[in-house]
Amino acid sequence: MExxxxxxxxxxxxxxxxxxxxxxxxTITLIVSAVQTVINCPVCNHPTHRIHSRYERKLTxxxxxxxxxxxxxxxxxxxxxxTLCKRRIFTERLTSVTxxxxxxxxxxxxRLSAIGLSLGGAAGxxxxxxxxxxxxxxxxxxxxxxxxxxxxxxxxxxxVDDFCFRKCKTYGTALIDLEHSRPIALLKDAKAETLAEWLxxxxxxxxxxxxxxxxxxxxIRQGAPEAIQVxxxxxxxxxxxxxxxxxxxxxxxxxxxxxxxxxxxxxxxxxxxxTAHNLSLIAVxxxxxxxxxxxxxxxxxxxxxxxxxxxxxxxxxxxxxVWSLRSIxxxxxxxxxxxxxxxxxxxxxxxCSTFTERRERSDQGLSLLNPYQDYLLSRWNSxxxxxxxxxxxxxxxxxxxxxxxxxxxxxxLKTLHRFEPAKGSTKNVSPRISSSSHRPLTPSRVTALVxxxxxxxxxxxxxxxICSIQYS
Ligand SMILES: [Zn+2]
Numbered sequence: 001m002e003x004x005x006x007x008x009x010x011x012x013x014x015x016x017x018x019x020x021x022x023x024x025x026x027t028i029t030l031i032v033s034a035v036q037t038v039i040n041c042p043v044c045n046h047p048t049h050r051i052h053s054r055y056e057r058k059l060t061x062x063x064x065x066x067x068x069x070x071x072x073x074x075x076x077x078x079x080x081x082x083t084l085c086k087r088r089i090f091t092e093r094l095t096s097v098t099x100x101x102x103x104x105x106x107x108x109x110x111r112l113s114a115i116g117l118s119l120g121g122a123a124g125x126x127x128x129x130x131x132x133x134x135x136x137x138x139x140x141x142x143x144x145x146x147x148x149x150x151x152x153x154x155x156x157x158x159x160v161d162d163f164c165f166r167k168c169k170t171y172g173t174a175l176i177d178l179e180h181s182r183p184i185a186l187l188k189d190a191k192a193e194t195l196a197e198w199l200x201x202x203x204x205x206x207x208x209x210x211x212x213x214x215x216x217x218x219x220i221r222q223g224a225p226e227a228i229q230v231x232x233x234x235x236x237x238x239x240x241x242x243x244x245x246x247x248x249x250x251x252x253x254x255x256x257x258x259x260x261x262x263x264x265x266x267x268x269x270x271x272x273x274x275t276a277h278n279l280s281l282i283a284v285x286x287x288x289x290x291x292x293x294x295x296x297x298x299x300x301x302x303x304x305x306x307x308x309x310x311x312x313x314x315x316x317x318x319x320x321x322v323w324s325l326r327s328i329x330x331x332x333x334x335x336x337x338x339x340x341x342x343x344x345x346x347x348x349x350x351x352c353s354t355f356t357e358r359r360e361r362s363d364q365g366l367s368l369l370n371p372y373q374d375y376l377l378s379r380w381n382s383x384x385x386x387x388x389x390x391x392x393x394x395x396x397x398x399x400x401x402x403x404x405x406x407x408x409x410x411x412x413l414k415t416l417h418r419f420e421p422a423k424g425s426t427k428n429v430s431p432r433i434s435s436s437s438h439r440p441l442t443p444s445r446v447t448a449l450v451x452x453x454x455x456x457x458x459x460x461x462x463x464x465x466i467c468s469i470q471y472s
Contacts, residue, residue: 004030009061009105010096014073028067033074034092042090042100046082052089053077059097060104062111063132071105073097108133113147116140154202155179159232160210160220162190173216178209192219199223211235241447248443252357259441312358322349368401369409376406380413 005016013036020029040047054076061069075092091100098105104112112135115124121137128135159176163186173187173195187194196219199205205224209232210216220229248255318339325335332350336343369376372394379390391399391406399406 007064008032009071009098009107010094013094013096017074026067027070028064029070029072030061031072031074034076034094036092036094039076039078039092041078041080041082041085041087042093043087044080044082044085046080046085048078048081050079050081051076052079057098058103060108062105062108066132068132109143112140113143116144117147152184152202153177154204155184156205157207157209158205158227160195160208160216161232162211162213190215192216192222195219196223199227209233237451241451244447244450245443246352246356248446249356250352250354252443255441255443255446315358316355318345319349319355322346323353326350367405368399369405372397372399373409376409377413380410385410385414 004019005011008014008016008030013034014032015035017031017033019031022028038047039049054074057071057073057075059071059073061071063069073094075094077089077091079089080087093100096106099109102109112124112128112133115127118124119127121141124140125135125137128140155177157178159174159178161174161176162171163174164171171190173190174183175185175187175198176182177184185198187198190213192215195216199220200223203224205227207228207230208220208224209230210220211232212235217229220227318341321339322335325338330338332343332346336346339346375394375397376390379393384390387407387410388403390410391403394406
């Protein structure tokens with residue numbers, strides 16, 4: 001009994017009367033009474049001793065071993081004796097045990113809040129079940145939402161950006177303390193007035209980093225007119241990325257040429273580039289003595305090629321018409337109506353006066369054969385040129401593609417004479433398809449290569465060839 005008394009959530013204000021143990025149900029019920037001597041009215045804080053009535057509350061507490069614990073708590077109602085107070089009768093508060101009207105003890109609520117904070121709703125429920133705590137996902141989330149926020153210290157450097165509650169429907173504003181890299185407030189909308197109000201209520205911001213939105217510009221001007229407004233790094237880089245992508249898009253032929261050169265690069269070509277640009281590419285070539293097989297071309301039918309060429313010619317024609325109509329001063333809407341195309345198409349074409357080639361498909365170069373190409377190459381270099389046999393071998397390993405694809409691949413290997421071992425040669429050459437050689441050189445990939453941080457950029461022949469073409 002004494003041990004149970006020490007396990008109560010508050011040993012000063014609670015008195016253990018008796019307890020019930022139900023082994024079958026796995027429950028322990030503790031019957032306790034509140035024995036506070038000083039009771040204050042929650043409205044006027046006036047002390048009182050006049051008891052109105054008594055009633056019982058049931059509170060779930062932390063489990064003990066495999067037993068769930070319920071506190072059957074006997075508490076009182078009091079009269080407020082302050083005649084000026086608007087509250088006549090109030091219930092006894094036990095601030096160290098539980099919140100008013102709560103069905104669980106504070107310590108259990110704190111435990112659940114910690115679970116909810118770490119794991120969220122669904123995962124939190126799964127862990128709680130393992131610990132013998134019955135709780136719903138919404139309860140966990142409500143507990144997390146009810147945790148009071150820490151006080152905000154207004155930063156000198158503030159980041160402002162929008163975020164969506166519902167994409168394309170409702171937006172809010174996120175405010176970030178850029179000195180400590182942490183969010184400090186979420187505003188209910190992305191309006192200038194709301195931001196201005198927040199800035200007025202939190203004076204002291206000296207620099208505000210934002211996107212190029214006119215709304216935020218106006219909000220900052222109203223709320224913190226003395227703060228310096230700067231463009232944030234993300235949007236500057238994003239703009240640079242989009243511009244570079246557009247520029248590289250107009251040099252699609254040059255990129256294809258680069259891709260071809262890189263995949264056919266031999267030591268001689270590397271030497272030439274190295275001499276021209278004083279770069280140590282030979283080291284790269286020597287570090288990778290296996291010759292690289294160019295990207296396995298896609299199976300594009302003649303009909304599809306013709307269709308693709310026709311579509312490209314049509315796009316090019318529209319691009320020229322858009323620019324000629326623009327040169328006589330027509331608006332985007334009028335151009336779109338006269339050419340019978342969407343306004344977005346006209347706007348896209350007007351972004352760049354040079355015709356931009358379409359991007360390659362993102363799945364270009366992906367084939368069911370890809371995982372087996374290294375194996376096929378090693379078998380090929382060991383002198384196994386029988387397509388049917390190779391097909392059966394990889395099918396036994398799990399290949400689910402067709403014989404025609406394997407046949408196309410082996411025909412392709414035959415065209416690469418320099419990789420075919422001489423008859424009777426004992427030298428085992430094992431060319432490998434490097435993963436990078438399989439990725440098409442799209443404008444976005446070239447842009448990423450150019451913008452990548454220098455410390456993350458490995459010596460890459462593709463990159464140096466791009467530079468050489470751009471500079472020449
Ligand atoms: Zn009162």
